[in-house]
Amino acid sequence: MSDFTSDFWSVYITGISLVGMFACLLLLWFSGKAKAMTANDNTTGHVWDGDLREMNNPLPRWWVWLFIITVVFGLAYLVMYPGLGSYAGKFGWSQVSQYEAEVAKGNKEVEPLYAKFNGMKPEDVAGDAQAMAIGERLFMNNCSQCHGSDAHGSKGFPNLTDKDWLHGGTPDKIIETITKGRIGNMPPMAAAVGSSDDVRNVANYVLSLSGSPHDSVKASLGKSKFGACAACHGADGKGNQAIGAPNLTDDIWLHGWGENAIVAMINNGKMNQMPAQEHKLTESQIHVLASYVWSLSNKSGALALK
C-alpha cells in the first residue's frame, strides 16, 4: 500500500474504519438500553386514519449477535488483511502476490503437459497436433495483438508466415527472439549519404534491388552512395540477420513501400522493438510457441493445420 500521496490519508482511513466500528458497537449498546412504548395488544398506541395502528414488532435479540459478529469479523479482517491505511496485514496479502501465486500454480499444473515437448526438437514439436493446439492458443493470447491473428503482421509488425526473417528463422533464433525480445535500429543516414538528391537516388537504387518500379537513371547514380548502407545491409543489399538488418532485395517492405517511404527511412531512421517474453512465459511455453511460429513458415515440415 505505497500509493498514498501522504501519511495523512493512511491515518485518515484507519481512523474512519476504527471509529466507524466503535460507533456501531456504541449504537448497539445504546439501543439495548432504549425502550419503546408498548400496549398490551402489541401496539404502540399510535393511531392514524382511525384504524391504522402502529405495531411494536421488536427485532429478535439474537439478531444483535449478528451485528456483533460482523464487527468482530471486521476487526479480525483488518488485523489479517490490508485495510487500515498502509498497514499490510498479518498475512502480507496483496493482489500482486495473489496473482503471482495463481500464475505459479497454473504453470505447475500445466507443467506435465509441456514435459513431453521439452525433450523434443522444435521441428518434431511442430508435427504434434496437441502441441500445435497449445501453440495456437499461446500465439492468440500473447502474439496476435501485434502480429495479427493470422500471423501475417502489418506495417511495422513482421509477417511470421513468410521466409523473410530479420533476426533468423531457425527454431533457436525464434526462441531467442521470443525470450529476449529484439530491438531493430536504423539510424538516420541522410548525412552519411549526402545531399537530398543523393538520398533520393539511393532510394531508387534500393527499389531496383528487388526489381520494384524505379527511375533507373537515379538508381545508377545512387549505387555509388549505397556504400553508407552496405555496412549493415551488405554490399548486395541482402541484409544481415546478426544485427537485424533487413534484406532489401526481396520486395518485402515492413515499414512501407515506395520512394517516399524509403527516403523518410533514410532521413529519420527507425527504432522498432519486439518486447521480451521471458517474464510472461515459461521456458517450456516458449519452446512450444517457437515451434508453432516456426511451423507457420515451414508448412511442409509441419503438421498441416486444420
Added chain:
Amino acid sequence: MENLKPSSRKVIPIVAVAADAVQISSSASSDVKMGSIYQAQKKIYPRSVGGLFSKWRWAMVFITQLVFYGLPWLEWGQRQAVLFDLEARRFYILGLVLYPQDFIYLAGILVISALSLFLFTAVAGRQWCGYACPQTVYTEIFLWLEKITEGDRSARLRLDASPMSSNKFMRKAAKQFLWIALSLWTGFTFVGYFMPIKELGMNFIRFNMGPWETFWVFFYGFATYGNAGYMREQVCKYMCPYARFQSAMFDKDTLIVTYDAVRGEPRGSRSKKADPASLTLGSCIDCTLCVQVCPTGIDIRKGLQYECISCAACIDACDTVMDKMNYPRGLIRYSTQNALAKGWARPQILSRIFRPRVLTYAVILLLITISLFASLALRVPFKVDVIRDRASLARIVSGGKIENVYRLQVMNATESAQDYRITATGLPGLILASEGTISVKATESRWIPVTLQLPYDAASAGSHEIHFEVESLNASGHVTEKSVFLVPR
C-alpha cells in the same frame, strides 16, 4: 404460555380491516408500558399432527428431497446428468450443454419461478411456504428426527425442563447425531451439483476433500443444521423477503387458513356429551391444539397474521377434534376473506379464481414458459463470436487485394467433435483466404484466425457491413454474425 385473550388481536398487515371491526379500547392505552426494542426468542415446541394436509406436506417432503438428493447421482451417457462445472464454465443438464453465454435461460427460469410464486400465492396463499420451501421441508424432517429421539411436544417440554440425566443426554446426543448426519449429507449433496458427486464421495470417505469442497460441504451443512434445527420460524418471520412480499399478492379472494369466528365463538370447554344446541357456546372447545401444532407459534383464531406460513397443521388438528366431538369439520379451514364474510360455499370460491389478477399472472407465465422452451428447442448447438483484429485495420497484399483479419470464437455446445464451414458474405468479390473448414472438439471453444480478401476496387473506402456464416457440417445449425470490412483510403 400463549396469550389467548380474544381481545388481543393483531392487525392483518395488508388486507384492510373494516372500520367497525377495529375497537381501539381505552383499556389498551391505559396499560401502555415501556418495552425493550429487542425480543427474547421463545422456543416453540410444535406438536406433531396427522391428517390430510399433513399427508400433503410429507408427500412434498418426499418429492422435493428425492429430487434434491437423487438428481446428482443420475448418469447421462458417460457423465453426471446434472452438473454445474463452474471451473470449466460448462453446465450440463441432461442432454443440454450450456455455456455462460446461455445465462438468459437461467434468467428465464428465475422469471418463471417468480411468476409461479405470484400465481400460486394469488390463488391459494403461501402454498410455497407451507409445502415446498426448503426451510419448511427441512424443519419438517428435523422435527420428525426430534420426535423419534425426544418424543412429542409435551415430552420435549418436560425433557427440556428436567435436569441433565443420562436419559436426557442420550436423547439429546441421538438427536444431534441424526441432525448433523443429515446436515452433512445435505451439504455433500449440494456440492455434488458443482463437481462430480462420485469423485466427491470417494474423497469425502477418505477425508481427502479439497479446501473449497470441505468449506462448502460444512457451510451448507451448517446452514441446514442451524436453519432447520434452531432458527426455524425465525427465518420466516425475520429473514425471508418472500414471506413479506407474498402478502402483496393477496386479495380478498385468496385462499388463506381461516378460523370461522362466527361458528366458533364464544369458545369454551365442555363435556363431550353435552348437547351443542343447549349450550350458549360456539363450536370452538378452546382445546388450544391449533396453537400447539403451529410451527410459527401463532393463534390462528386471532385472524390472518404475517407469521402464518399456510401449512394447515391447525386445520388437521382442529378437524381431528371436531371429529371427536362429532361436530362438522372445517371450523378452521382454507377459505377466503370474501367467502367468510359473505358465507360463500366452495363453488363460489372456485369461481372467483378466474379474476383479472390471476388470469394476468397465468397468461404471462404461460407465454414466458412457452418462449423459454421454444427457444431451448430451437437453440443452435454452437455459438460464434467475431472480433476484428485491432493492430491492423486493413492491409494490402500481393495480387492487389485488401485484407482484413478477424478472430472467430466457435463454441461447440455438443458432446462430440464438430466440423464447421465458415463463409463470408456482404461485398462483391469477398473471399475467405484462410481455411474454410474447421473442427472444434466436444464442449470446447476455439479461436480461429480468419482472413478475408477483397479486390482493390471492389468497394469504396470506409467501413462495410459483412456477415460471417458458420454452419455445422455434422449436425444441422447455422449462425450468422455481423462484422465490418474496412477499406483504406
